[in-house]
Structure formats: structure tokens, C-alpha cells
Amino acid sequence: MIEILKKMFEANPEKSTIIIIDKCSDCECETIIEITPTSGGFGLQGGILFKCSPDRYLARCPDCYKANQKIDDNQESVEKIIKILLVEDEITSREILKLFLLPIGEVDIAINANEAIAAVKKALENKQPYELIFLDIMLPEIDGITALKTIRGLETKKGLNEDIRSKIIMTSANSEKEIVLESARANCTGYLIKPIDKTRLYNEIRKHGFKIPDLN
Secondary structure: OOHHHHHHHOOOOOOOOEEEEEEEOOOOEEEEEEEEOOEEEEEEEEEEEEEOOEEEEEEEHHHHHHHHHOOOOOOOEEEEEEEEEOOOOOHHHHHHHHHHOOOEEEEEEEOOOOHHHHHHHHHHOOOOOOOOOEEEEEOOOHHHHHHHHHHHHHHHHHHOOOOOOOOOOOOOOOOOOOHHHHHHHHHOOOOEOOOOOOOHHHHHHHHOOOOOOOOO
């Protein structure tokens, strides 16, 4: 979080105080946060900010902040702050991946591409896009690569740049070079071959900038 606050002031060197008006991530009320650099770091008045990825933050109003207790950036505690969509039609794979992901994020489930696209649309409309999407390639009716292209198109329409669009990890038992290349050409972020164990899953997540403790 300290790094994010530093970047805010580096981008606005003339500012002695930065005022952020945002929606509380919990109750969605308007939250005003004043950030002032101090000799010991940064002072915040009004609401609170907390980190949701290496370069992004969420706001929380004072009431919700108190209800959820203080988040200390110096602690290595696990916070459920990564917004994740898991798209998987096969129940066993879905339940295993969900079990692995629940300790590190808030996990929504889609069992086909249509559900996934609808979930992404809703998240974008609410200005709370998914940070991580795990997208199976072999899905009924619409395949995962087609769904990937559709999701990237939705992000482009919303004006999301490379830094803030979803990290989309394709999952498949198919390791054929052409399938992997087709996924890459459709702008996936990564590719995991099934079966997926916890170590490989967490290493892949860390590779894309998410800081999670060693939970293996």
C-alpha cells in the first residue's frame, strides 16, 4: 500500500494533500479520503485504503473499516481481496480449484461461457472488474478461447488498458502447441495444464503480480 501512495504523490508533485472520492467497497456509499505525507509515512483522514493488487487499491468507509478491523500492510496475513472468476464446467476440477482459491480471494463461479461473459459484463458495469479469471478451454456450446476473445472485447469497449484488465489464465488438459498459441494470440495472460496442483496454481498467480503468502 505504501508503494501505491508514493506513486500517487510522484504523479502529483505539486500536491501536499491528495483527496480521493470513491465508493466504499463494502457498502458502496461515497467515501472521501484525504492523504497527507508525514514524517512517519502517510496520514489518512475519512475512510481507509487497502491494497487489492500491486498497483490498485480499494476504498472503505470509516464504519465498514471499523467493522472489518484494521488492515496492516506490514502483516503477512491473508486478506480475501482478490476478485476471482472461475469458469469450469467439470464439477471435480471446479471444486478442487475453488478450494485452492478461497483462501486468497472472493471466488465467483461460472459453469459455461455465457455465464462467464455475463459475470464479466456485470463486474465491468459495476466498475469492479475481476482481477483474475481462470477460464477452461473445453466448455459446452461456446469454447474458452471464443469466450476469451469476447471478454477482451468487452474490456476494450470499456477503455481498460493493459495494466487494469483481468489476468486471464486458461486451463486445459490439452497441451498442443497450436492451442496454446491460439490462446496467446487471443491475449490470455497464462496457461495451466490440468491436473492443476496448489503449488503450480499459486506460483502462476504470483507470476502475474499478486502477492500471496506461502499457503502450500
